[in-house]
Amino acid sequence: MTDGGDGVSGDGPDRLSEDRGERTAPQSPTPRVDSTGSESQGTQRPADHSTPDSSTDRLSNSNAAPESPLAEPTRGRLAREQARATGLERGPISEYTTERRSLDSAVQIQWASRAVILAAVLGAILTGALAGLDAPVQFGLVGIGVLVALSVVWVVMSYRIWCYQIRDDSLYLERGVVTHVRTIVPYVRIQHVDTSRSALERALGLSTLVVYTAGSRGADVSVPGLKPDEARDLQQRLKELAIEADGDDAL
Amino acid sequence: MNLDYRSVPYRILENATRIVGFLIIGAFSGGSRSVTSLAGLLLVGMVLVGIWEAAEVQAYEYRIDADTFDIYSGVVSRREREIPFDRIQNVDIAQNVVQRALGIAEVRLETAGGGGDSEARLQYVSRQEANRLQELISKRKQGDVSERDPGARNDILFELDRRELGILGVTSANVRLLGLLGGLFVIASPVAADQISPRLSILLLLGPAFAVAGLILLWIASGVQAVLRYYGFRLYRHDEELRYKRGLLQQYDGTIPLSKIQTLMIRENLLARSVGYGSLAIETAGYAPGQSDSVESAVPIAKRERVLELARTIEDIGDPEFERAPKRARTRYVARYTIIVGLLTAIAGGVHLFTDAVPLWFLTAGLWILVPPAAHLKWKNIGYTADENYIITQSGFWTRRTTIVPYYRVQTVSTAQSVFQRRRDLGTLVVDTATSGGFWGGDAVALDIDIEEAEELREQTHDRFQRSLEQRRLRLLRGERERVEPRRATSETEPDRRASPAE
Numbered sequence: 001m002t003d004g005g006d007g008v009s010g011d012g013p014d015r016l017s018e019d020r021g022e023r024t025a026p027q028s029p030t031p032r033v034d035s036t037g038s039e040s041q042g043t044q045r046p047a048d049h050s051t052p053d054s055s056t057d058r059l060s061n062s063n064a065a066p067e068s069p070l071a072e073p074t075r076g077r078l079a080r081e082q083a084r085a086t087g088l089e090r091g092p093i094s095e096y097t098t099e100r101r102s103l104d105s106a107v108q109i110q111w112a113s114r115a116v117i118l119a120a121v122l123g124a125i126l127t128g129a130l131a132g133l134d135a136p137v138q139f140g141l142v143g144i145g146v147l148v149a150l151s152v153v154w155v156v157m158s159y160r161i162w163c164y165q166i167r168d169d170s171l172y173l174e175r176g177v178v179t180h181v182r183t184i185v186p187y188v189r190i191q192h193v194d195t196s197r198s199a200l201e202r203a204l205g206l207s208t209l210v211v212y213t214a215g216s217r218g219a220d221v222s223v224p225g226l227k228p229d230e231a232r233d234l235q236q237r238l239k240e241l242a243i244e245a246d247g248d249d250a251l
Numbered sequence: 252m253n254l255d256y257r258s259v260p261y262r263i264l265e266n267a268t269r270i271v272g273f274l275i276i277g278a279f280s281g282g283s284r285s286v287t288s289l290a291g292l293l294l295v296g297m298v299l300v301g302i303w304e305a306a307e308v309q310a311y312e313y314r315i316d317a318d319t320f321d322i323y324s325g326v327v328s329r330r331e332r333e334i335p336f337d338r339i340q341n342v343d344i345a346q347n348v349v350q351r352a353l354g355i356a357e358v359r360l361e362t363a364g365g366g367g368d369s370e371a372r373l374q375y376v377s378r379q380e381a382n383r384l385q386e387l388i389s390k391r392k393q394g395d396v397s398e399r400d401p402g403a404r405n406d407i408l409f410e411l412d413r414r415e416l417g418i419l420g421v422t423s424a425n426v427r428l429l430g431l432l433g434g435l436f437v438i439a440s441p442v443a444a445d446q447i448s449p450r451l452s453i454l455l456l457l458g459p460a461f462a463v464a465g466l467i468l469l470w471i472a473s474g475v476q477a478v479l480r481y482y483g484f485r486l487y488r489h490d491e492e493l494r495y496k497r498g499l500l501q502q503y504d505g506t507i508p509l510s511k512i513q514t515l516m517i518r519e520n521l522l523a524r525s526v527g528y529g530s531l532a533i534e535t536a537g538y539a540p541g542q543s544d545s546v547e548s549a550v551p552i553a554k555r556e557r558v559l560e561l562a563r564t565i566e567d568i569g570d571p572e573f574e575r576a577p578k579r580a581r582t583r584y585v586a587r588y589t590i591i592v593g594l595l596t597a598i599a600g601g602v603h604l605f606t607d608a609v610p611l612w613f614l615t616a617g618l619w620i621l622v623p624p625a626a627h628l629k630w631k632n633i634g635y636t637a638d639e640n641y642i643i644t645q646s647g648f649w650t651r652r653t654t655i656v657p658y659y660r661v662q663t664v665s666t667a668q669s670v671f672q673r674r675r676d677l678g679t680l681v682v683d684t685a686t687s688g689g690f691w692g693g694d695a696v697a698l699d700i701d702i703e704e705a706e707e708l709r710e711q712t713h714d715r716f717q718r719s720l721e722q723r724r725l726r727l728l729r730g731e732r733e734r735v736e737p738r739r740a741t742s743e744t745e746p747d748r749r750a751s752p753a754e
Contacts, residue, residue: 185663186663186713214685215662
């Protein structure tokens with residue numbers, strides 16, 4: 001399932017109009033969920049995007065140039081190289097970068113329900129095996145309890161650990177409870193970006209961003225637990241940043 | 252252009268097994284059928300298949316356009332496919348014995364991300380046409396339309412002699428598999444025999460004998476396979492490509508464009524390493540030609556020095572000196588293997604508890620004497636080194652893999668730290684590349700290095716990657732301006748490559 005645009009469910013009419021506003025003025029990124037994961041004021045915010053309000057918007061940069069920083073392709077590559085070398089591009093690019101952000105807290109419900117189902121299935125198998133061996137079935141029930149408790153701990157820890165950041169030249173991800181993984185995905189290497197929503201995610205109002213590279217672990221890079229509009233915004237940003245990075249694909 | 256007409260009889264032959272199988276089912280289900288009716292059925296089947304194959308061959312058409320290789324195929328549902336020349340990774344020609352007798356060959360075109368199957372398979376064209384296509388595509392890929400004297404720049408980089416072929420045969424066995432099989436036979440078969448029937452406990456004596464026989468058979472089989480596969484191996488440079496020929500029964504003739512090379516991997520299995528030999532694999536993003544599940548081996552076997560030298564003609568790696576993992580990594584392996592031995596002992600004990608079959612279960616704990624040397628060997632073969640242009644990692648005791656990644660080929664960079672590593676402040680650096688190489692992949696993995704070092708390396712690798720990218724872009728820009736002037740000998744797409752011995 002890819003970015004459905006305006007057709008994705010769960011959006012109120014005001015969101016739709018704001019969304020269109022975003023599309024016509026993609027140059028200015030919209031403020032998003034803050035780093036503590038609480039809801040942003042995005043829905044109440046006026047649909048005026050041309051002047052980012054730096055008092056409420058800690059993520060976007062207030063020194064936004066009037067013209068799009070990404071109207072680059074009109075300039076020559078060499079000029080851009082020089083600009084990059086001298087650091088002149090820092091300003092505009094930083095408009096797209098973010099702080100470290102954590103996921104939406106609702107993702108815990110998503111993970112927990114998955115983990116509990118898994119624990120229940122495993123526990124049922126264990127109980128069945130114990131019953132088959134004429135062993136006390138209570139052990140199986142205890143097993144289910146332990147598995148559920150463990151998975152709840154895992155879910156909370158996983159949520160606390162997860163974070164992502166849009167940097168100048170790369171997407172940065174941190175995740176994993178048992179094995180903690182920190183990944184850098186350079187924009188140049190992004191092949192395409194998907195947003196997807198499973199049935200459970202739709203019910204919880206969540207969305208997943210999937211970033212593809214040509215690497216052998218390419219499809220590994222996905223960011224779950226995003227609000228749909230946030231996922232779409234990220235998708236848009238990454239798309240533009242990937243175009244901006246302008247790499248020949250080196251394959 | 253069309254396929255060669257001689258591919259029709261070959262394709263019918265390919266389907267003959269299927270027809271025969273069909274007939275056998277028919278014969279069984281039909282009950283009492285006379286031989287003549289069976290022969291009749293066979294004839295009808297052959298004719299039907301023949302018509303189908305002839306129609307397919309007739310419908311298959313390929314064309315060479317300005318920028319693309321176009322294929323029109325399909326009898327019932329037509330398919331048109333255009334493959335841009337500069338996207339083609341490898342062009343391979345395969346010919347087995349029957350095909351050689353008929354004078355036909357299969358041509359496969361590989362592009363990146365093709366998944367399991369080739370982007371295009373021409374089944375089959377004449378041998379001359381196959382060579383012509385290979386030549387033509389490699390020229391178009393370089394954006395060079397002018398006709399150049401073919402074969403004038405062939406420069407042999409490596410030729411496998413008989414001695415090396417022999418060593419390849421002896422050392423190609425999968426040591427780990429052999430060890431596992433041996434262990435299973437020696438340990439498992441007497442125990443199993445004892446379980447099934449006491450009378451079979453004679454196998455207690457025969458078990459090791461079986462094991463030895465099995466090992467020798469497996470060794471010979473894999474040796475013969477390797478010899479057949481790499482017989483007459485030759486690697487040479489042809490303009491901006493590496494080409495190789497190999498095979499006794501099934502002959503392969505493949506291309507590896509220098510500009511498409513992603514990583515290099517030097518593999519030395521235990522047997523080969525003990526006599527100072529190794530192999531060099533050149534990995535591209537296309538899938539491995541001729542070996543569906545393993546990477547293309549550019550040099551199947553050569554002295555370690557020679558392998559390094561060949562690697563240096565492709566990537567200027569100098570003489571890498573590896574930094575070894577910290578000593579606490581070795582402690583970690585001792586702990587890990589101790590846990591494994593503990594688990595095995597517990598399992599044996601558990602089995603004894605329930606079945607009374609393993610009275611000496613606690614002897615399993617004696618396996619622990621293997622733990623310190625195992626941990627040391629694992630630790631000793633781990634290492635990495637990073638300079639301005641390359642990151643090189645090494646790991647593996649049974650098969651030591653040395654992966655050479657130019658920063659320019661980096662896709663993503665990660666550090667990973669498991670709970671066990673966290674206790675000892677260790678971490679693993681994973682540099683992902685776009686290679687397609689099988690299960691082990693072409694990823695450079697620096698195992699169990701200091702976590703702070705790993706994090707630093709991650710950022711450093713990323714920075715160096717960005718820098719290499721910018722350098723390459725600037726050079727490309729300059730190169731574009733230079734293109735008006737007479738074409739220079741160095742590759743335009745890979746300015747980092749050292750001038751090759753061919754020039």
